[in-house]
Amino acid sequence: MEAGGLVPAPARPIVVRPRRQSSASWPLIDRIGYWLCWATGIALCLIALAIVVFMFVKGIAYLRPALFVKSPAPSLQQSQSGGFLDPIVGTLIITAIGTVIAAPAGVALAVWISEYGRPVSLARAVESAIDVIAGVPSVVLAIFGLLVFSESFLGFLSQNAVNGSVYGRSFFAAGIVMAILALPLIVGSTREALAQVPDRVREASYALGKSRASTIRWVLLPSIRPQIASGIALGMGRIIGDTAIITILLGVTLTTEGVGSVPLIGTLRGTGSTLTSYVYNNSPAGEGNAPQKAYAAAFVLLMVVLALNALVTRLTGGRERGGRLSALRRALTSRRPQWTR
Amino acid sequence: MPRRSGRREDQRTERMLGALAIAVLVLIGAMIVTVFVNAWPSFSSNGLSWFGPGGNVDTQLRAMQESTPLPGHDISYFRAWPLIWGTLLTTVFAVVLALVVSILAAVFLTEFAPAPVRRTLEPVIRLLAGVPSVVYGLIGILALAPLINQHLISNGRKQSVAYVVQLNGADLTTATVILAVMITPIMVALIAGALESVPLPWREGSVALGVNRWRTIVRVSLRTARPAIVAATVLATARALGEAIMLAMVSGGRGFAANPLDGLTFLFEPVRPLAATIVQQSEGLTIAPLAHTIYAMAAVLLVSAALLSFAGWAAKQPLKQYGIRA
Amino acid sequence: MDPLMPPPVRRIALDHEPHIAPPATGPNGAGSGAVAPSEAHRRLTRPDPATVRERMRIESVWLAYGENWVVRDVTLPVRKGEVLALIGASGSGKTTLLRSLNRLTEITAGAARAGRITLEGEEIHELEVNDLRRRVSMVFQQPNPFPMSIYDNVAYALAEQRPPRGRRRRRTAELEQAAQEALRRAGLYDEIAADLDRSALKLSGGQQQRLCIARALAAEPEVLLLDEPCSALDPISTATIEQLIVRLRESVAIVIVTHNLQQAFRVADHVAFMHLGELIEYGPSEQVFDRPSQQRTRDYISGAFG
Numbered sequence: 004m005e006a007g008g009l010v011p012a013p014a015r016p017i018v019v020r021p022r023r024q025s026s027a028s029w030p031l032i033d034r035i036g037y038w039l040c041w042a043t044g045i046a047l048c049l050i051a052l053a054i055v056v057f058m059f060v061k062g063i064a065y066l067r068p069a070l071f072v073k074s075p076a077p078s079l080q081q082s083q084s085g086g087f088l089d090p091i092v093g094t095l096i097i098t099a100i101g102t103v104i105a106a107p108a109g110v111a112l113a114v115w116i117s118e119y120g121r122p123v124s125l126a127r128a129v130e131s132a133i134d135v136i137a138g139v140p141s142v143v144l145a146i147f148g149l150l151v152f153s154e155s156f157l158g159f160l161s162q163n164a165v166n167g168s169v170y171g172r173s174f175f176a177a178g179i180v181m182a183i184l185a186l187p188l189i190v191g192s193t194r195e196a197l198a199q200v201p202d203r204v205r206e207a208s209y210a211l212g213k214s215r216a217s218t219i220r221w222v223l224l225p226s227i228r229p230q231i232a233s234g235i236a237l238g239m240g241r242i243i244g245d246t247a248i249i250t251i252l253l254g255v256t257l258t259t260e261g262v263g264s265v266p267l268i269g270t271l272r273g274t275g276s277t278l279t280s281y282v283y284n285n286s287p288a289g290e291g292n293a294p295q296k297a298y299a300a301a302f303v304l305l306m307v308v309l310a311l312n313a314l315v316t317r318l319t320g321g322r323e324r325g326g327r328l329s330a331l332r333r334a335l336t337s338r339r340p341q342w343t344r
Numbered sequence: 345m346p347r348r349s350g351r352r353e354d355q356r357t358e359r360m361l362g363a364l365a366i367a368v369l370v371l372i373g374a375m376i377v378t379v380f381v382n383a384w385p386s387f388s389s390n391g392l393s394w395f396g397p398g399g400n401v402d403t404q405l406r407a408m409q410e411s412t413p414l415p416g417h418d419i420s421y422f423r424a425w426p427l428i429w430g431t432l433l434t435t436v437f438a439v440v441l442a443l444v445v446s447i448l449a450a451v452f453l454t455e456f457a458p459a460p461v462r463r464t465l466e467p468v469i470r471l472l473a474g475v476p477s478v479v480y481g482l483i484g485i486l487a488l489a490p491l492i493n494q495h496l497i498s499n500g501r502k503q504s505v506a507y508v509v510q511l512n513g514a515d516l517t518t519a520t521v522i523l524a525v526m527i528t529p530i531m532v533a534l535i536a537g538a539l540e541s542v543p544l545p546w547r548e549g550s551v552a553l554g555v556n557r558w559r560t561i562v563r564v565s566l567r568t569a570r571p572a573i574v575a576a577t578v579l580a581t582a583r584a585l586g587e588a589i590m591l592a593m594v595s596g597g598r599g600f601a602a603n604p605l606d607g608l609t610f611l612f613e614p615v616r617p618l619a620a621t622i623v624q625q626s627e628g629l630t631i632a633p634l635a636h637t638i639y640a641m642a643a644v645l646l647v648s649a650a651l652l653s654f655a656g657w658a659a660k661q662p663l664k665q666y667g668i669r670a
Numbered sequence: 671m672d673p674l675m676p677p678p679v680r681r682i683a684l685d686h687e688p689h690i691a692p693p694a695t696g697p698n699g700a701g702s703g704a705v706a707p708s709e710a711h712r713r714l715t716r717p718d719p720a721t722v723r724e725r726m727r728i729e730s731v732w733l734a735y736g737e738n739w740v741v742r743d744v745t746l747p748v749r750k751g752e753v754l755a756l757i758g759a760s761g762s763g764k765t766t767l768l769r770s771l772n773r774l775t776e777i778t779a780g781a782a783r784a785g786r787i788t789l790e791g792e793e794i795h796e797l798e799v800n801d802l803r804r805r806v807s808m809v810f811q812q813p814n815p816f817p818m819s820i821y822d823n824v825a826y827a828l829a830e831q832r833p834p835r836g837r838r839r840r841r842t843a844e845l846e847q848a849a850q851e852a853l854r855r856a857g858l859y860d861e862i863a864a865d866l867d868r869s870a871l872k873l874s875g876g877q878q879q880r881l882c883i884a885r886a887l888a889a890e891p892e893v894l895l896l897d898e899p900c901s902a903l904d905p906i907s908t909a910t911i912e913q914l915i916v917r918l919r920e921s922v923a924i925v926i927v928t929h930n931l932q933q934a935f936r937v938a939d940h941v942a943f944m945h946l947g948e949l950i951e952y953g954p955s956e957q958v959f960d961r962p963s964q965q966r967t968r969d970y971i972s973g974a975f976g
Contacts, residue, residue, distance in 0.1 A: 028798050033558040037456070043445055044452030044465070047532075050525065051468045054475075054483065112368060115361035129365045132372040138649045139375075140586025142622045143642045147375045149629055150382070183371070216357035244476030246589040247619075251626040279478045279589075287485050288593035294486055301479045308474045316470075545814035549882070552774055552810075553827040554803035554889065563826070564816060666817045666869045 062302020065295040074258050087300050089258045090281035093174070094243060094307075096270070097253075097277055100178025101185055101242045106235050108182070109189030114219055116190075117197040137187035145251040148180035152252070160272065170254075174271045177252040184245060185238030192234025196227035233318040240311045243304070246279040253280060278304045379646060382639035389420040394640065398423030401616065405625060408634040420633045424641065430615035433516055434591065435584045438523035442580055445524065446531035447573065451561055453532065454539040473529035481593035484522040489513035489594065497612050512596075515612045519595040523587060527580040534579070538572030539565050571660045578656035582649055588619035595620060618645055722751035725892055725923040726771065726806070731785035733766050733775065740766045742947040743785075748893060750923040753915060755938035755955070757928060759976055763947040764927045768895050771925065772806040773799055789892070807886035808895040812902055813878035815870035815885075820862055823870045823881055824849040827889045848888060856884035857914050876907025883914065887922070894918065896926040900933065912937050931971060935959055943967050 029037070073086030112129070120126040136144075152160055153171035160175040200223055208218040224231070254260075254274030261269035276284070278300050283289050285297035387394055404414065404422050413419040453462060493513030502511045542565045550560040566573070596614020618641050628634035726748035733741035741763040748754055748771075756764040766775065773794060775781040787794050794802050804827065815823050825845050849866075853859035858880040862868070870881055879899055886894060896915070900908040915924060915937050928934050934941055934955070941958040943951045943966075951958055951967045962968045969975060 028800070029556050029558060033556060036558050036562070040448045040452040040456055043448035044457055044461070047445070047449050047528070048461075048465060048468070051472055054472070054525075055468075057483065057487065058479065108364065108368075111361055111364050115358075115365050119358050119361060121358075125362070125365065125369075129369055132369050134653070135372055135376075135649075138582045138586075138653065140588060140619050140645055140649070142586065142588045142619050143379065143645055144375070146622065146626065146629065146638060146642055147378055149626075150378060153630075186368075214351065214354045216353050219357075240474060244474070244478075246476070246478045247623055250589070250623055279476060282478045282482060283589065283593070286482050286593060288481070297482055297486075301482050304476055305479060308476065309471060312470060312474050543814075545810065545812060546816055548774075548777070549810065549814040549816070550826070551777060552772065552803055552808040553885065554800040554807075555827060556800050568817060666819070666871070 058298070058302055058305055061298040062305070065299040066302060070296075070299060087278065087281055087296070087303070090276045090278045090300065091303075092259060093253070093275040093277040094279075096174050096275075097178050097181055097249070098239055098242050100174065100271070101181030102235060102239055104179060104182035105185040105189055105238055106231075109186050109234070109238070110193050110224070110231060112186070113190045113193035113197060114224075117194050118215065118219055118223075133187050133190050136183060141184060141245055141247045142251070144180055144183055145248040148176055148183075148248070148252055152176040152179075172252050172254040172274055174253065174273065174275065177248055178271075180248050180252055181242045181245065184248065185242050188238045188241060189231075189234040192230050192237065193227065196230035196234075197223060200226060229318045233315045236311050236315045236318065240308055240315075243307060243311070244279065246283055249277050249280040250283065253277065257281065257284065278307075376646065379639055379642050382636060383643035384636075386420055386422060386633070386636040386640040387643075389418065390422055394422060394424055395428060396423055397425035401426050401621075405628075405634065405637070408637065409628050409631060411631070420636065422637050422640075424618075424644075427616055427618050427621055427641065428644070430516075430595070431585065431617040431619075433615055434519045434523055434595065434617050435581060437516075437520040438527065438584050439577060439581050441520065441524040442528045442531055443573075443577055446528050446535055446576065447566070449528070449532050450535035450539055451566075453536045455557070455561055455565075469529045469532055472525075473533065475526075477526065477587060477590040478593075480522050480526055481590040484518055484590065484594035485514060488522065489515075489518050492518055492612070511609075511612050511614075513612075514594055514596040515614050516595070517611045519591055519615060519617075522590060522594055523584055526587070526590065527583050530583075531576040531580050534572050534576040535569060538569035542568045570663055574656055574659045578652050581652055585645060585648055585652070586619055587617075588623040591617050592620035592623050718751065721920060722749050724748070725750050725790065727786070727788045728767070728771070729786040729788070731767070731770065731783065731787060733763070733770055733784075734782045735766075735778065736780045740947055741770075741944075744942075744944070744949045746942055746949065746952060748923050748925055749940075750892070750921070751919060752939035753919050753924045753926060753937050754940045754942065755926050755928055755934040756942050756944060757931065757934050757970075758944035759970065760929075761946065762944040764942075764944050765897055767944070768897055768925060768927050769808075771893070771895055772803050772808055774803075774808065804889045805891050806893040806895060807889060807891040808897065809879070809882050809886050809899050811898040813875060813882050815873070815878050815881050817869070817871060819867045820870050820873070820881060821846075821849055821866040824852050824884050824888050826885060852884045852888035853881075855887050855918065856880045857910065857917075858884055874907075876903050876910060879903060879907065879911060880914070883911070887918075891922060893923045893925065896924065898927055898929060901929060908933070931959075943970060945970070 070086035071091065072088050074089050112133070116126055116129060149171050151157065152173075152175075153169050155169055157169065157171075160173060160179075204222065204226070205218060208222050209215070213221075253276065256274045257276045259270060259273060259275035261273040282297045282300045282304065285293045285300070287294070399414075401422075401424065407414045407421075408419060411419065414421060453465060457465065490513055492515070493511075496517075497511050497513065539561075546564050546568070547560060550564045551557065555563070595617060622638055622641055622645075625634065625638055629638060724747050728744055728746040728748070731741060731744050732739060744763075744767060746754070756768065758764050769775050770783060771787060771794075775783070776799070789797065789802065789805065794806075816826065818826075825848075828845050828848050850859060853862070858877060861877065862873070870878065873881060879902075883894075883899070900911055903911070912933065915926065918924060919939075926934075926937065938955045940953065941951075941955045942949060943958060943962075943964075945966055951962060951964045953963075957963075958967065959971060962971060
């Protein structure tokens with residue numbers, strides 16, 4: 004600690020290193036607040052830990068590789084029979100349909116709102132519509148979907164019952180409604196990302212004579228690929244986790260039941276289950292009453308969601324804190340864009 | 345690239361994208377209109393007493409399902425008060441509980457937590473926010489409900505209401521607690537984010553005036569974070585209102601209103617929120633009066649969500665004049 | 671005097687031969703032209719010796735952030751009835767020294783201190799820190815009024831200090847009285863008396879800074895610390911605040927850190943020049959500006975570095 008040769012360090016410095024301000028001198032009511040904060044923080048930690056450990060322990064207890072390849076099979080010995088191959092396949096199918104529809108639609112909508120957006124009143128209305136979707140309970144979306152898909156002209160998307168009425172429940176139906184569910188997240192992420200691209204990038208491209216569409220396609224979208232990907236991942240997480248739409252729009256069979264003879268389309272027109280409805284059905288609330296299977300499936304579900312979260316964090320370089328949370332926050336509290344273009 | 349074809353390409357793109365935007369708008373509009381149109385018959389035949397009390401919702405719904413009207417009433421007879429009451433109870437209790445916990449936890453996270461604790465708590469909160477509701481429902485029905493059943497509900501209490509309902513742990517308390525746990529993570533994240541972005545000059549200025557750290561937090565940081573707290577509450581309430589699956593699994597599902605006059609037992613009586621009822625009755629969407637009733641419930645949910653948004657907007661207005669931007 | 675020559679830094683009517691002032695010193699040159707140190711702006715009176723009393727004493731103080739000693743062995747008195755200016759180039763430690771006077775350095779992790787700082791004879795480390803900060807108030811470089819009304823800003827610290835006694839109505843009247851008094855002392859009352867409930871953020875920069883001064887004065891501190899209070903303000907506001915500072919010195923001991931040598935000349939009674947953490951020179955302001963005893967002081971004042 005030489006002081007540059009001019010003045011030596013103090014011979015015997017009574018160095019006072021200050022501690023964090025102790026709360027001992029505060030009035031009682033402030034101290035109560037302080038301790039309450041600490042207590043709540045610790046309690047939250049403990050609860051989170053309890054949930055994770057509980058699911059882990061219960062899930063692992065029953066999880067076996069065989070479960071992943073066997074189909075659900077009802078039997079008297081509930082704990083021994085069947086696996087959840089079909090639900091896993093169901094989850095994959097639903098997520099695929101939902102994402103395939105929502106991703107391009109979401110990005111296109113975000114691009115329109117952010118880069119075009121004329122007339123202004125229409126753009127504001129669309130923004131409000133997206134907010135409405137984000138705020139609507141998924142059950143309402145589900146029953147609306149059921150109504151729509153029960154119309155006869157949409158019978159090709161599900162099966163026709165004997166008396167001519169349309170069943171209205173199928174992978175198609177559920178997948179399409181799931182797409183609506185995921186839309187706000189994708190739109191929100193993409194809009195946020197587009198807002199962060201500085202104007203000078205756009206101006207540079209226009210100055211070179213490129214049209215707006217070209218700029219969007221070749222300049223803007225490639226530059227925000229990670230954010231789009233994270234928005235899609237968030238949307239997928241929402242799709243995977245939702246049960247209400249599945250229960251209402253995917254029918255009641257645990258196994259995948261196809262309709263008609265066309266290979267892929269037949270399955271998509273048919274009914275089945277997903278991990279979420281599988282857990283629901285095997286819990287005391289459904290018919291199954293096989294809690295072990297429910298735990299195992301729930302554990303798998305949890306792992307999938309965890310993986311998605313980790314993916315989102317990695318895609319955004321950890322810059323955005325709480326990927327799903329902040330994306331949801333942004334999607335719902337987004338500021339109005341500037342309509343200068 | 346020649347300007348002219350660029351412009352045509354722009355126009356084409358703009359038109360296509362605009363069409364997509366209009367399609368989405370039409371879709372949502374159609375949804376809102378359809379729900380209300382299909383709900384109307386139920387409202388019109390019951391009038392305003394649709395919202396009132398009057399018997400057991402379960403029997404009314406079953407009557408509609410079996411197409412045998414209850415004696416003295418027509419087939420669309422429905423009194424939704426128990427459901428509305430159940431929704432109100434679970435939502436309000438859960439949001440209040442979550443609000444208190446979230447504010448305290450957010451303050452802890454941003455101000456008092458030592459760095460290693462904060463580093464572990466943040467991903468944990470993110471994880472909790474992503475857990476699907478069906479998993480929460482599972483934990484509720486298989487872990488929390490039996491716990492409450494065994495330790496908090498005595499046999500005497502069960503006897504006291506045995507003539508009306510069975511207390512088995514799937515009740516208001518379980519539903520409220522799990523719902524609160526579900527909505528806390530996102531509230532904590534929003535509020536903590538707002539607290540962190542309170543400008544340092546304000547905090548430093550307050551401390552330099554001799555105001556201790558706790559009071560600084562309360563009078564400066566939390567005040568500045570108030571728009572975020574409001575936004576978080578609105579978000580959480582919307583989530584709580586719309587939560588169907590978890591509540592369907594955990595809240596007990598008896599179709600009559602929990603009675604606060606029962607004293608403490610009130611906390612252990614089963615409830616039936618609106619959204620959960622819709623899920624549980626979804627099979628009956630093909631039967632006319634039942635379908636109308638279900639849409640009526642959905643309409644109530646939609647209107648509540650709209651009112652919530654408006655309330656949130658209104659709550660933020662007074663603060664704008666002091667320069668606290670939301 | 672040739673009107674095109676920049677005004678001299680020192681007083682004009684002196685017995686010995688006048689220096690020709692150098693061109694604008696360092697980054698503060700812009701401010702010098704606007705307000706010439708004419709009679710009206712110079713402090714005309716010396717502080718009355720009877721009112722001068724020592725409030726704080728800084729004894730052999732060393733300050734460090736982590737392993738870095740930022741202030742080395744500084745000894746200074748702070749007296750009520752006079753203004754002490756800390757001048758020096760960036761990095762000289764003057765702001766750190768100022769912030770240590772109300773223990774604000776403690777909110778940074780890793781800050782350490784050696785030496786004694788006493789307020790009215792008591793070591794400040796033994797005082798309760800919030801009590802200390804009410805007795806030694808600080809105004810920052812950037813005006814930082816809270817996002818509340820003007821009245822709430824001024825009454826902010828007051829509401830903490832007075833224990834709630836009596837009925838609410840009486841307490842509010844007391845507070846209102848004290849707030850008005852503080853605003854008057856800060857010279858802001860007349861301009862805003864009409865509407866105290868207006869948002870403080872709507873005031874102009876100079877008004878905001880005076881509001882911050884009023885806020886600091888509301889608790890009737892013994893010492894007022896000012897950290898470059900005018901550096902973000904226009905010359906008119908600067909002049910107003912400087913007059914305010916000179917008026918306040920009767921009742922409060924004032925320590926001001928400033929980059930602007932002309933400002934130090936205008937308002938200060940004693941000047942302490944610091945360089946790289948050490949106290950190079952301390953003395954009455956005429957002596958330091960006219961007859962600096964250290965070469966380094968001479969260099970700084972003449973603009974050789976800055």
